Amino acid sequence: MFRGVDYMLVDSLFNEEELLVRQAARQFVDERVIPLMRDCYREARFPRELIPEMGRMGFLGANLTGFGGAEMGNVEYGLVMQELERGDSGVRSFASVQGALVMYPIVTFGSEEQKRRWLPRLASGEAVGCFGLTEPDFGSNPAGMRTSARQDGAAWVLNGEKTWITNGTLADVAVVWARTPEGIRGFLVEKGTPGYSASDIHGKWSMRASVTSSLAMADCRVPAESLLPGARGLKAALMCLTQARYSIGWGVIGAAMDCYETARQYTIVRKQFRDRPIASHQLVQEKLAWMITEITKAQLMALHTGRLKDQGRLEAAHVSMLKRNNAAMALETARLARDLLGANGITDEYPIMRHLCNLETVKTYEGTDHIHTLVIGERVTGIAAYE
Numbered sequence: 016m017f018r019g020v021d022y023m024l025v026d027s028l029f030n031e032e033e034l035l036v037r038q039a040a041r042q043f044v045d046e047r048v049i050p051l052m053r054d055c056y057r058e059a060r061f062p063r064e065l066i067p068e069m070g071r072m073g074f075l076g077a078n079l080t081g082f083g084g085a086e087m088g089n090v091e092y093g094l095v096m097q098e099l100e101r102g103d104s105g106v107r108s109f110a111s112v113q114g115a116l117v118m119y120p121i122v123t124f125g126s127e128e129q130k131r132r133w134l135p136r137l138a139s140g141e142a143v144g145c146f147g148l149t150e151p152d153f154g155s156n157p158a159g160m161r162t163s164a165r166q167d168g169a170a171w172v173l174n175g176e177k178t179w180i181t182n183g184t185l186a187d188v189a190v191v192w193a194r195t196p197e198g199i200r201g202f203l204v205e206k207g208t209p210g211y212s213a214s215d216i217h218g219k220w221s222m223r224a225s226v227t228s229s230l231a232m233a234d235c236r237v238p239a240e241s242l243l244p245g246a247r248g249l250k251a252a253l254m255c256l257t258q259a260r261y262s263i264g265w266g267v268i269g270a271a272m273d274c275y276e277t278a279r280q281y282t283i284v285r286k287q288f289r290d291r292p293i294a295s296h297q298l299v300q301e302k303l304a305w306m307i308t309e310i311t312k313a314q315l316m317a318l319h320t321g322r323l324k325d326q327g328r329l330e331a332a333h334v335s336m337l338k339r340n341n342a343a344m345a346l347e348t349a350r351l352a353r354d355l356l357g358a359n360g361i362t363d364e365y366p367i368m369r370h371l372c373n374l375e376t377v378k379t380y381e382g383t384d385h386i387h388t389l390v391i392g393e394r395v396t397g398i399a400a401y402e
């Protein structure tokens with residue numbers, strides 16, 4: 016079993032339940048996820064068979080309350096995300112979308128009927144959800160969205176297109192954000208609704224083991240009960256993104272740990288120049304030292320944000336720093352690890368190149384590195400450099 020990466024006794028800061036949850040997730044990833052990922056990545060296949068298993072493990076919507084789920088604390092939930100992404104960013108993305116972007120809005124903005132209908136099935140993995148915010152012409156700036164919803168009698172009629180939607184063609188229900196005369200609102204659109212369709216995006220060299228789709232709504236008529244009653248304005252969608260970004264801030268630590276540990280072990284065994292391990296060369300040690308230092312800093316920031324979240328004191332600008340720092344840290348760790356494996360680093364005999372390619376997406380989605388930089392800039396100057 017994976018031994019973990021703990022340079023500065025960070026484990027001593029977790030309580031017993033947190034360590035137990037991590038242990039369960041670690042074992043699940045070692046036994047069920049990692050053995051599948053190389054082939055899934057080659058075949059560009061999301062391992063759907065893991066969905067009910069993740070449901071049974073309580074990983075879906077794990078930190079949400081009120082529907083009989085796992086009701087984990089935010090640090091336990093973060094540790095689950097870390098382990099899942101040690102397996103693959105696509106598997107963690109599935110769980111992040113299902114929990115933070117589909118179950119969270121239903122818990123927070125949904126009617127009692129919507130909660131009853133969807134939450135138990137989404138938690139068990141019997142149903143899958145997706146979150147449609149991004150459009151072909153509006154990524155970093157979703158406020159410009161063109162997807163519209165107008166009322167027609169008791170029904171709503173949706174028109175527009177969403178793209179880059181994780182889980183899109185798998186989804187039984189899509190949380191779709193659309194412009195209405197009263198501002199942006201969220202809708203639950205069910206698979207099979209006339210006028211609604213989803214199709215997959217192919218040709219990805221990143222997140223190959225994740226389903227990414229486009230959604231089209233052409234005079235798609237949904238009943239009045241599809242509106243999420245509490246979701247008013249873009250702020251509601253951004254609240255969901257804050258939840259998902261929190262899970263990314265933890266998840267990427269897992270990918271970084273896998274890259275670092277693979278490189279550390281490799282450099283101790285691989286010999287070059289006078290039969291000495293490459294780990295004995297100072298330039299190699301410098302890279303390992305950088306990686307473990309940055310991983311340790313990322314662990315501490317994730318843990319602190321988790322404690323703040325449990326106390327209700329975590330702010331969106333804090334999460335921007337977590338997501339930006341930890342995603343950049345993981346991407347650079349993957350690049351350095353790839354370098355240390357030399358030619359072997361480019362093959363899928365090792366997980367590094369897969370993590371590296373995935374992390375390029377993680378840098379971009381859920382707010383690009385630039386956008387989180389501007390959020391932090393606004394926070395410290397009081398001046399927004401973007402609208």
Ligand SMILES: Cc1cc2nc3c(=O)[nH]c(=O)nc-3n(C[C@H](O)[C@H](O)[C@H](O)COP(=O)(O)OP(=O)(O)OC[C@H]3O[C@@H](n4cnc5c(N)ncnc54)[C@H](O)[C@@H]3O)c2cc1C
Nearest residue numbers: 146147148149154155179180181222376380381383385401
């Ligand atoms: C695999 C994958 C899965 C995804 N899953 C989902 C999903 O489930 N649901 C969903 O809604 N979306 C999803 N997305 C979309 C993702 O959130 C967007 O790609 C992201 O928000 C960036 O938008 P964009 O790709 O249109 O890039 P753009 O917004 O066009 O940005 C391109 C570049 O311009 C920079 N830029 C833009 N504006 C500024 C500015 N003001 N200042 C400085 N730099 C700027 C960006 O930082 C970036 O470097 C996914 C994306 C990928 C790749």
